Amino acid sequence: MxxxxxxxRRELASYFATPLAFVFIVIFLVLAGAFAFYLGNFFERxxxxxxxxxxxxxxxxxxxxxxxxxxxxxxxxxxxxLELLMTLPITLWQAVVGKFAAAWAFAGLALMLTFPIWxxxxxxxxxxxxxxxxxxxxxxxxxxxxxxxxxCLSATTRNQVIAFIVTVxxxxxxxxxxxxxxxxxxxxxxxxxxxxxxxxxxxxTHFNSIAKGVIDVKDLVFFAALIAAWLCANAIVLDMKxxx
Amino acid sequence: xxxxxxLTKRYGPLxxxxxxxxxxxxxxxxxxxxxxxxxxxxxMKMIAGFLAPTSGSVSVCGHDVVxxxxxxxxxxxxxPEGAPSYAEMxxxxxxxxxxxxxxxxxxxxxxxxxxxxxxxxxxxxxxxPIETLSKGYKRRVGLAQAILHDPKVLxxxxxxxxxxxxxxxxxxxxxxxxxxDKIIIISTHILEEVDAVCTRAIIIANGRIxxxxxxxxxxxxxxxxxxxxxxxxxxxxxxTHA
Numbered sequence: 001m002x003x004x005x006x007x008x009r010r011e012l013a014s015y016f017a018t019p020l021a022f023v024f025i026v027i028f029l030v031l032a033g034a035f036a037f038y039l040g041n042f043f044e045r046x047x048x049x050x051x052x053x054x055x056x057x058x059x060x061x062x063x064x065x066x067x068x069x070x071x072x073x074x075x076x077x078x079x080x081x082l083e084l085l086m087t088l089p090i091t092l093w094q095a096v097v098g099k100f101a102a103a104w105a106f107a108g109l110a111l112m113l114t115f116p117i118w119x120x121x122x123x124x125x126x127x128x129x130x131x132x133x134x135x136x137x138x139x140x141x142x143x144x145x146x147x148x149x150x151x152c153l154s155a156t157t158r159n160q161v162i163a164f165i166v167t168v169x170x171x172x173x174x175x176x177x178x179x180x181x182x183x184x185x186x187x188x189x190x191x192x193x194x195x196x197x198x199x200x201x202x203x204x205t206h207f208n209s210i211a212k213g214v215i216d217v218k219d220l221v222f223f224a225a226l227i228a229a230w231l232c233a234n235a236i237v238l239d240m241k242x243x244x
Numbered sequence: 245x246x247x248x249x250x251l252t253k254r255y256g257p258l259x260x261x262x263x264x265x266x267x268x269x270x271x272x273x274x275x276x277x278x279x280x281x282x283x284x285x286x287x288m289k290m291i292a293g294f295l296a297p298t299s300g301s302v303s304v305c306g307h308d309v310v311x312x313x314x315x316x317x318x319x320x321x322x323x324p325e326g327a328p329s330y331a332e333m334x335x336x337x338x339x340x341x342x343x344x345x346x347x348x349x350x351x352x353x354x355x356x357x358x359x360x361x362x363x364x365x366x367x368x369x370x371x372x373p374i375e376t377l378s379k380g381y382k383r384r385v386g387l388a389q390a391i392l393h394d395p396k397v398l399x400x401x402x403x404x405x406x407x408x409x410x411x412x413x414x415x416x417x418x419x420x421x422x423x424x425d426k427i428i429i430i431s432t433h434i435l436e437e438v439d440a441v442c443t444r445a446i447i448i449a450n451g452r453i454x455x456x457x458x459x460x461x462x463x464x465x466x467x468x469x470x471x472x473x474x475x476x477x478x479x480x481x482x483x484t485h486a
Contacts, residue, residue: 003345006341006344006345010330010333010341013333013337014330014332014333017332017333017373018332079328079330079331080324080325080326080328081328081329081330083289083294083324083328084322084324084328084329084389086293086294087292087293087294087317087320087322087324088317088342088345088346089314089315089317089318089345089346090314090345091313091314242294242295
């Protein structure tokens with residue numbers, strides 16, 4: 001645990017040692033605001049809630065989270081620091097969890113900095129703050145899911161661009177797996193169990209139910225299991241593929 | 245003590261290290277010599293616990309590197325080839341990170357930190373990001389990282405590569421000063437280095453040990469008495485046979 005915290009602190013500090021943290025947070029805030037106000041018609045709807053804000057988060061994360069996760073392991077591979085990290089007296093798990101947690105905490109920080117929109121909606125009306133809190137929590141879980149996928153895929157390559165593109169594609173598949181266009185591909189021939197299983201992997205379905213303010217154990221278990229599974233895969237990939 | 249037993253590493257059909265065995269006792273400085281691609285780095289990576297051997301074993305101070313990796317890594321300092329570090333960190337920040345991982349605390353931590361910074365003359369660059377440093381400084385940061393916890397075992401993969409003659413001399417002096425009660429393994433393809441710091445030299449090529457002796461004895465094998473000639477005759481001799 002202590003070692004995971006040491007890795008976490010080093011990793012988190014490294015975001016702020018470069019312009020990455022600043023650029024990411026500014027772009028995230030600008031896009032999150034622009035989507036909510038222009039595409040989501042935040043004002044025109046005349047409703048005191050943050051639905052137009054949160055409903056664009058999955059699409060925002062689709063491109064921004066892979067940009068955050070792509071460097072996690074690919075950069076370590078490229079610079080050779082992976083060899084240093086893996087020969088220090090820390091376990092693979094401490095490294096995997098510490099680095100993932102740092103990226104997640106950073107995403108959480110960016111999310112927290114959207115608080116002015118929460119102040120705005122409270123100033124303009126009388127929203128259900130419990131539901132907003134739940135939606136923030138759901139958005140954070142969604143970011144964690146994307147990050148776990150990105151961390152694992154970043155470990156497979158030393159090229160950050162490849163890590164980025166593959167992560168976007170895999171995240172896109174997870175995002176859309178509940179949509180008719182994806183399910184239609186399977187419905188004709190696959191057993192219903194498989195179709196249901198694919199549909200149940202949909203990030204959108206799980207996220208939307210939390211974003212409405214309903215925190216269901218089912219959705220929490222989904223995200224927790226998803227993150228755990230991808231981090232396991234991350235550790236396995238690192239263990240099997242250290243040399244190059 | 246380091247005990248390497250029938251260590252083998254295969255990558256698919258390629259055998260990088262082929263059944264190497266040797267022991268190193270405290271106080272010895274072992275030079276690992278060989279042409280490029282001989283398996284030096286692969287062997288070092290397996291001793292340091294980065295790569296898992298295909299077969300065979302490595303034990304460091306009684307700890308099997310595969311079975312008890314944390315215990316083995318705790319007593320070891322390792323400089324990977326190319327001295328990688330975290331480029332965006334400052335020298336001080338990087339060494340603090342290593343000190344945290346190594347569990348150094350209190351007065352001992354401060355003492356070790358100051359000692360290493362002084363020995364490697366890093367005082368002037370402590371607050372510079374590592375990526376802005378010259379190759380020589382980067383190498384010294386890598387060495388500082390390896391010796392920070394005053395390890396019993398030091399594994400250095402090409403520690404003087406890319407250094408100028410003065411810096412090479414300093415690193416050799418540093419190794420000499422630490423050699424008394426430690427086990428030091430250095431890989432190199434610079435022969436003068438073996439003469440300068442090593443008490444024993446192992447020559448490997450194609451993943452096999454071809455010679456294991458003191459530098460003096462090796463030199464006497466060639467009529468000219470030069471290590472370079474011994475190295476050439478040994479390593480080229482097998483290259484034609486293989």
